[in-house]
Structure formats: structure tokens, C-alpha cells
Amino acid sequence: MSYRTLLTSLAFAALIGAGLAPGQAVQAQGTANAALSAPDALVKSLSEDVLASIRKDPSLQSGDVARLNALIDEKILPHVNFEKMTRLAVGRGWRDATAEQRQALTREFRTLLVRTYAGAVSAARDYQVQMKPFRTEPTETDVTVRTQAMPARGEPIQLDYRLEKTAAGWKIYDVNVLGVWLVENYRNTFTAEVSRGGIDGLIKSLADRNKALEGKASS
Amino acid sequence: MRVLGALFRLAAALVLAGALAACASIPPGAGANPVDPWEVYNRHMFDFNDRVDRALLKPVAQAYEAVLPEPVRVCINTAFLNLGEPVNAINNLLQGKPSEAMTDICRFAVNSTVGLLGCFDVAAKAGAPRSNEDFGQTLGRWGLAAGPYFVLPLLGPSSVRDTFGRLLDFLDTDPLWYIDHIPTRNILVGTRLVDTRASLLQAEKVLAAAALDTYQFVRDGYLQLRRNLVYDGNPPRLLDPDEDDTPPPEPNSGTPGAADQPAPVPAR
Numbered sequence: 163m164s165y166r167t168l169l170t171s172l173a174f175a176a177l178i179g180a181g182l183a184p185g186q187a188v189q190a191q192g193t194a195n196a197a198l199s200a201p202d203a204l205v206k207s208l209s210e211d212v213l214a215s216i217r218k219d220p221s222l223q224s225g226d227v228a229r230l231n232a233l234i235d236e237k238i239l240p241h242v243n244f245e246k247m248t249r250l251a252v253g254r255g256w257r258d259a260t261a262e263q264r265q266a267l268t269r270e271f272r273t274l275l276v277r278t279y280a281g282a283v284s285a286a287r288d289y290q291v292q293m294k295p296f297r298t299e300p301t302e303t304d305v306t307v308r309t310q311a312m313p314a315r316g317e318p319i320q321l322d323y324r325l326e327k328t329a330a331g332w333k334i335y336d337v338n339v340l341g342v343w344l345v346e347n348y349r350n351t352f353t354a355e356v357s358r359g360g361i362d363g364l365i366k367s368l369a370d371r372n373k374a375l376e377g378k379a380s381s
Numbered sequence: 382m383r384v385l386g387a388l389f390r391l392a393a394a395l396v397l398a399g400a401l402a403a404c405a406s407i408p409p410g411a412g413a414n415p416v417d418p419w420e421v422y423n424r425h426m427f428d429f430n431d432r433v434d435r436a437l438l439k440p441v442a443q444a445y446e447a448v449l450p451e452p453v454r455v456c457i458n459t460a461f462l463n464l465g466e467p468v469n470a471i472n473n474l475l476q477g478k479p480s481e482a483m484t485d486i487c488r489f490a491v492n493s494t495v496g497l498l499g500c501f502d503v504a505a506k507a508g509a510p511r512s513n514e515d516f517g518q519t520l521g522r523w524g525l526a527a528g529p530y531f532v533l534p535l536l537g538p539s540s541v542r543d544t545f546g547r548l549l550d551f552l553d554t555d556p557l558w559y560i561d562h563i564p565t566r567n568i569l570v571g572t573r574l575v576d577t578r579a580s581l582l583q584a585e586k587v588l589a590a591a592a593l594d595t596y597q598f599v600r601d602g603y604l605q606l607r608r609n610l611v612y613d614g615n616p617p618r619l620l621d622p623d624e625d626d627t628p629p630p631e632p633n634s635g636t637p638g639a640a641d642q643p644a645p646v647p648a649r
Contacts, residue, residue, distance in 0.1 A: 275591075278590040306618075320614050340606060341608065342602050347601050347602050347605065350597050351592070351598065354408065354410065
């Protein structure tokens with residue numbers, strides 16, 4: 163039972179980490195407004211919008227990686243601090259990384275998440291997102307927004323987001339599904355890779371994995 | 382008893398096969414993480430479980446998924462979850478949550494009747510969500526730490542605390558073991574195992590792609606998941622290392638000799 167829940171949660175955690183659930187804001191005026199509004203309102207509009215765009219786009223449902231990347235670039239990325247997500251996952255090693263290495267890490271980590279979960283998008287189609295009560299002080303700059311995804315049948319899935327307030331609005335930097343935070347789940351692996359082969363070793367491991375996944379997808 | 386004997390013989394044969402084929406790759410530094418001092422053993426057992434799974438359980442689960450239509454599988458899955466409601470109720474009571482325990486009992490009564498032997502979760506539709514409790518969580522609620530991570534033979538990820546919890550679950554509250562008609566009981570236990578495995582097939586594909594090191598990914602996910610369950614979905618936040626955005630001190634500036642200090646072990 164717990165093992166099943168575990169694997170489901172890992173799947174969904176990473177799905178969201180790929181930026182799929184914090185979906186598209188309503189175009190034009192929507193993007194700017196959402197970034198400036200309260201963090202729970204941002205999560206709500208992003209979740210609903212991305213689910214709507216998955217529902218109406220058959221190529222997304224079939225796991226089209228190019229379409230998915232376009233969606234993320236255009237609509238989701240403005241609300242996700244991918245660099246912070248990567249920095250927290252890499253942990254101490256980040257300090258010693260050069261600017262180029264940091265860029266490479268962020269790029270490869272993001273690619274890994276997108277490639278991995280492209281195939282899981284079709285499952286997200288049947289979910290509804292419900293917000294849980296949210297209380298915060300106006301002075302807070304780092305908050306956790308709690309939601310749950312309701313499937314058509316079966317158990318609801320806990321889905322939480324960590325956001326930080328920046329000059330450009332609230333940005334998501336970590337996602338939790340059924341209690342598993344994405345960043346924390348990668349940290350030990352990344353730390354081990356860095357201690358074995360340095361920052362470049364970690365970049366290479368991520369890049370190799372991405373190439374392998376790409377080969378699998380195109381064959 | 383005959384079945385138990387056969388199971389033990391099967392397990393012994395599998396352990397032997399696993400021992401002969403034992404060749405999990407152990408990375409340098411295994412066991413250094415304070416949550417996983419038994420990493421070398423754990424990796425071997427994880428690898429062994431994986432071999433057994435691929436040889437036996439997974440093919441059966443794939444066939445099960447291919448043969449039965451989805452609504453039937455959902456019904457079977459929901460029915461087995463319904464059988465877990467007494468366990469939820471007992472543990473909610475032990476954790477000092479009588480109203481949740483009452484909900485579990487009502488859910489069991491409603492879903493077993495109106496829900497056609499648990500096939501449909503009508504109680505959830507009526508606004509009474511399922512809780513997910515077991516003795517491991519109860520022990521955690523009582524303040525017992527998880528202890529070292531521990532991969533169980535055939536059963537998979539666990540911790541010292543959760544191993545005790547599972548034992549109590551198994552001995553006291555697993556409803557299937559109260560069925561006197563042995564063939565029926567065995568069929569149900571087997572079906573439950575296959576049902577659980579089949580529901581993992583999709584997530585397993587994602588896991589295989591997402592994890593650079595599957596063992597570590599499963600371990601850290603398991604530990605996070607259990608902590609979340611002990612706190613019923615709202616655990617106190619752990620501080621991320623390097624959480625703040627202040628730039629770290631340059632290793633070669635400041636007090637002489639500071640750079641020679643060993644790096645602190647991250648608190649878990």
C-alpha cells in the first residue's frame with residue numbers, strides 16, 4: 163500500500179516539477195496579473211489553466227515533447243524559479259559551480275523533468291484541482307500553498323507548492339506530491355554525483371540520461 | 382500451514398538464487414548517509430527484490446492489467462482498500478483521533494453495503510475521505526523515530542520502526558488472515574498482491590526515467606512519504622541546506638584555517 167502510494171507520488175511530484183501543473187496563465191494580461199497576485203491565487207489559476215490546455219490539446223496528451231516544451235517556455239516558466247529549484251537540489255556543490263556550470267545544471271535538470279514526465283501528461287487530463295485553506299501574513303516572502311488533485315475515480319492526491327516573493331512576483335521553486343518534495347528527493351543523488359565526479363560529473367550524468375531518454379522517445 | 386511451508390520454501394529458494402546472483406553495484410561512500418547506515422545490505426536486497434519482481438510478480442501483474450478491463454480493476458482495488466478501513470479506525474483511535482476513527486467505521490459500513498462490497502467508494506463522494514493509517518504511523522505519532530532505512534526481503538522499502546509496524550499490522554489487523562476458508566484466503570491474498578503490483582506499473586516507468594540512482598530515489602521518497610503520513614500531510618518544515626539567498630563566505634577569505642574545516646553533515 164505505502165509502496166504504491168510512494169511510486170504514484172513520485173510520478174506526480176516530478177510531473178509537476180516539469181512545470182506541467184502550474185500551467186499556462188490566461189494570455190496577455192493574465193500572465194502579468196497572476197504574477198503579482200496572491201500566491202494561492204497564482205497556483206489556482208496556473209493549475210486550472212494548464213489542465214484546460216492539456217484537455218484541449220491531443221498532441222500534449224500523447225506526450226509530444228516539443229509541444230510540451232513550447233507550453234512550458236511560453237506559459238509556465240515565467241512563474242517557476244528553475245534556477246532556485248536546481249540550486250536547492252544540488253545543495254552545497256552549487257557554491258563551487260561556475261556560471262556556465264550552473265546554467266548547464268539548470269538546463270539539464272529541467273530537460274530531465276520534462277522528458278521523464280511527457281508520457282504522464284495524458285493521465286493529468288481527468289484531474290480537478292481543489293485549493294486547501296491558505297493563511298499567510300502580508301509580510302511573508304516564502305509560503306507553502308496546499309492543494310489536492312481529484313481524479314475522476316480513486317484517491318485525491320496531495321499537491322503542495324513552495325513559492326517565494328520576488329520583484330517579479332511570486333515564483334514556484336518546489337513541488338510536493340503526497341508528501342514527497344521534488345527538490346529533497348533529488349538532493350542526495352546530486353550530492354553523491356558531485357562528490358564522485360564533481361559538478362561536471364553531475365552535469366554529464368544528467369546529460370547522458372537525457373540523451374538516453376531522447377533515444378528511447380525517437381525510436 | 383502447508384501453504385506457509387510452501388511459501389517459506391519458495392522464499393528460501395529465492396534467497397539462495399539471489400545470493401548466487403548477488404551483484405548489486407555498491408557506490409563508494411555507501412552507508413555514509415546517517416539515514417541509511419545499512420546501505421550496502423539494503424542495496425543488495427533492493428537489487429534482489431527487483432530480480433524477483435521482474436521474474437515473477439511483474440509479468441503476472443502485466444497480464445492482469447492486459448486481461449481485465451479498467452473498471453473491474455478499479456473495483457477490485459477499491460474493495461481491497463475498503464478491507465483496510467478497520468485498520469485505519471484502530472490506528473486513528475490509537476493516535477487519539479476518535480472522530481476520524483468514527484469516519485472510518487462509517488465508511489466501512491456504507492461502502493461494504495451501498496458500495497457493493499467496497500467496489501465503489503460512495504462514502505468519499507458523500508464527503509467522507511479515506512484516511513491512510515497503519516501501526517508504523519501510530520508508532521511515529523507516539524514519538525518513535527523512523528530509525529535506519531531498511532529494505533525488507535520481498536516486501537521492499539521500510540525502516541526499523543515501520544518494520545515493527547508492519548509486523549503488528551500483519552499479526553493483528555489484516556482482515557484477510559481472519560478468513561477461515563484457506564483456499565479463499567489464499568486467492569484473496571494473491572489477488573491483492575497482483576492488484577497492488579499492477580497499480581504500480583505506470584509509476585514505475587516514470588521512476589525508471591526520473592531517477593539517476595533508483596535505489597536512492599526510492600529510499601528518499603519512501604522516507605519523505607512516511608514522515609508526511611505520520612503528520613497526516615502537514616509535517617513541520619525541514620530546513621533546506623543553503624536555503625537562504627545570502628552568498629556563502631569565500632572559502633579562502635576570512636579566518637585562516639576555516640577552509641580546512643570538514644563540511645558539516647546535513648541534519649535530517
